[in-house]
Amino acid sequence: MIVAYGPFLLAALVLNIAPGxxxxFVSAQAAAHGRKIGVMSSLGVCSGAFVHVxxxxxxxxxxxxxxxxAFAIxxxxxxxxxxxxxxxxxxxTFRKEDGPDRADAGASDVAGDAVAITEFPVGGRARPSAFQAWRRGVLIDVFNPKVALFFMAFLPQFVNPALGHQPLQFLVLGTIVNMIGFVMETAVVLVVAMAAARLRQHVASGFGAGFGKWLQRALGAVFLALGLRLALSERGL
Incomplete structure (x- = not known):
């Protein structure tokens, strides 16, 4: 087992450690919305990746x-x-407050995903629910064709035709990759969330709501950067 799958486990670990x-995405979510949202975002990313598996x-x-x-679509x-x-x-972050119930009303419908992300958890303001964070991670990975190409290029190298049941081998190996990824991302989420919480304690008291707004803008910038990176990607790995 070690000889057969040792290289696979090592490769999966290295690939998940490498920044990407x-x-x-999960680090930005953890910094802006805390540990729980960061973990659920990571679970969503891994769920979306499993769809590609x-x-x-x-x-x-x-x-x-x-x-x-198909790739372009x-x-x-x-x-x-x-x-x-x-x-x-x-x-x-530039909109005026319409009242304390505005976020709760908006988060209940399909547009809730976009509304909730604009809320920063400072001063009693709402943040995305765990389900919204998970859903966002799923959609981001499902609609990233580069993830599909990665699994198509990586997993066949470790599928043994002599064992048969190749689709099942794909599922098992892909699940292992995702499990390793979830563990690694969760560790990063915990560190980032803790560091952000401490920073928030020291900085937010001096800058008030302005700090939350700038952190929220930074989260938006991360999404835009990821979108630009995807827009510039080609079909090759």
């Missing part, structure tokens, strides 16, 4: 490798979603 868009196992991801149109939907989140987060 998923790690940037399933697609790779049943052969659907191969379409993204062979069809420029998935990519630009992802870019639009990230841009929507980014501009929503930044725009929300």
């Amino acid at each position: 868009p998923d790690l940037a 399933v697609f790779a196992a049943i052969g659907l991801s191969a379409i993204l490798m062979t069809s420029a149109l 998935v990519k630009w939907v992802g870019v639009a979603y990230l841009a929507w989140l980014g501009f929503g987060a930044i725009y929300g």
Whole structure:
């Protein structure tokens, strides 16, 4: 087992340690909204990645490798979603308060995902729910075709045809990669959330709501940067 799967586990660990868009996303969420939201965002990212594992196992991801149109459609939907989140987060910091019930009313419908992200958890203001954080992570990864291409290129190197049940091997190996990723991202989330909380204690008392607004704008900038990175990506890995 060690000889057969040792290289796979080492490669999966190295790939998950390396900084990337998923790690940037969950770190930004943890810094802006705290530990719980950061962990749920990481769980959402891993859930979205598992969708691509399933697609790779049943052969659907191969379409993204062979069809420029399919790749472009998935990519630009992802870019639009990230841009929507980014501009929503930044725009929300410039709006006047409409009252304490505004966020609760907006978060109950489909637009709640965009509204909630504009709320910073300072001074009693609402923040995204755990479900919204998870959903956001899922959608960001599902609409990133580069994730699908990664699994299509990485997992077949460790699938053993002699064992048979190749789709099942895809699922098992992909699940292991995601589990390692979740553990690594959660560790980062805990560190970032703790550091952000301490920084908030020292800085927010002096700057008040202004600090929360600038941190929220930074979160929006992260979304926009991830969207730009995806927009500039090509079909190759």
